[in-house]
Amino acid sequence: MSRVALVTGASSGIGAATARLLAARGMRVGVNYLTSAEAAEDVVAGIKAAGGEAMAVRADVRETAAVESMVERVGSVWGGVDVLVHNALTPYTIKPFQDMTWDELGGKLDDELRAAFVVTKAVLPAMTEQRWGRLVYLGTGLSRRPRAGMIALGTAKAALTQFARYLAQELGPQGITVNVVEPGPVTDTKISQVLDDEQKRRQVAATPIGRLARPDDVARAVAFFAAEDNTFMTGTTAAVNGGMAMD
Numbered sequence: 001m002s003r004v005a006l007v008t009g010a011s012s013g014i015g016a017a018t019a020r021l022l023a024a025r026g027m028r029v030g031v032n033y034l035t036s037a038e039a040a041e042d043v044v045a046g047i048k049a050a051g052g053e054a055m056a057v058r059a060d061v062r063e064t065a066a067v068e069s070m071v072e073r074v075g076s077v078w079g080g081v082d083v084l085v086h087n088a089l090t091p092y093t094i095k096p097f098q099d100m101t102w103d104e105l106g107g108k109l110d111d112e113l114r115a116a117f118v119v120t121k122a123v124l125p126a127m128t129e130q131r132w133g134r135l136v137y138l139g140t141g142l143s144r145r146p147r148a149g150m151i152a153l154g155t156a157k158a159a160l161t162q163f164a165r166y167l168a169q170e171l172g173p174q175g176i177t178v179n180v181v182e183p184g185p186v187t188d189t190k191i192s193q194v195l196d197d198e199q200k201r202r203q204v205a206a207t208p209i210g211r212l213a214r215p216d217d218v219a220r221a222v223a224f225f226a227a228e229d230n231t232f233m234t235g236t237t238a239a240v241n242g243g244m245a246m247d
């Protein structure tokens with residue numbers, strides 16, 4: 001029986017590309033979204049047209065009841081979630097620390113960790129029962145290397161990465177791997193539309209591979225961690241940045 005994956009924030013960008021790729025590799029995929037129902041249905045239609053199985057499932061990933069009922073819905077059709085890709089990008093403020101309020105910084109920290117907590121709690125019972133699971137979280141290179149104005153996102157994602165490491169330690173004995181994929185700048189996403197051409201040119205110039213990542217580049221790394229192939233990597237972070245930064 002093919003694995004069941006749930007991809008949060010799969011109505012656009014990296015999440016949509018990941019949903020398509022996991023489905024192409026034989027998984028049944030829950031395509032989570034919050035506001036973009038039509039876009040999520042387009043992702044599902046594309047997967048089905050290619051011979052895959054998918055369903056669009058709406059839930060605000062910060063809300064326990066909504067997430068639990070989403071996971072129940074997926075479970076009632078396909079059985080428990082085997083693979084969670086937590087990718088949804090909750091809103092955040094871009095500004096210098098000196099202009100930032102606690103509500104802006106603390107609000108992003110709360111949203112980021114609450115969403116990760118809620119979706120993880122909801123999928124874990126089925127994974128622990130079967131003693132197999134894959135948890136993949138989308139981080140960002142900004143959690144290691146600061147960029148002007150990105151303190152809220154970078155700090156929240158750094159916390160998410162450490163959260164994932166603690167999960168990896170606790171859940172390893174139960175057959176569950178936990179990894180973080182850390183993209184650099186990715187084209188064809190909502191944030192990429194706010195960068196001007198000069199900023200993009202500078203980013204490409206700093207990238208040895210000579211272009212920015214596309215959502216598919218990131219999806220391939222996620223798909224590795226989500227698959228049976230990943231037998232022994234857990235608690236890791238994978239940079240998908242074309243060599244823009246090397247640790």
Ligand SMILES: NC(=O)c1ccc[n+]([C@@H]2O[C@H](COP(=O)([O-])OP(=O)(O)OC[C@H]3O[C@@H](n4cnc5c(N)ncnc54)[C@H](OP(=O)(O)O)[C@@H]3O)[C@@H](O)[C@H]2O)c1
Pocket residue numbers: 008009010011012013014015032033034035036037059060061062086087088089090091138139140141182183184185186187188189190191192
């Ligand atoms: N783009 C980049 O350059 C880049 C770089 C590094 C890391 N990343 C990480 O990669 C991930 C995906 O980024 P992206 O740029 O591909 O995102 P994106 O294109 O902005 O899409 C965001 C997705 O998150 C969903 N979403 C937002 N709030 C939600 C909520 N409360 N509940 C459920 N879904 C919600 C949106 O759904 P609706 O539209 O339906 O509301 C949408 O599907 C993020 O975790 C991001 O931090 C991105």
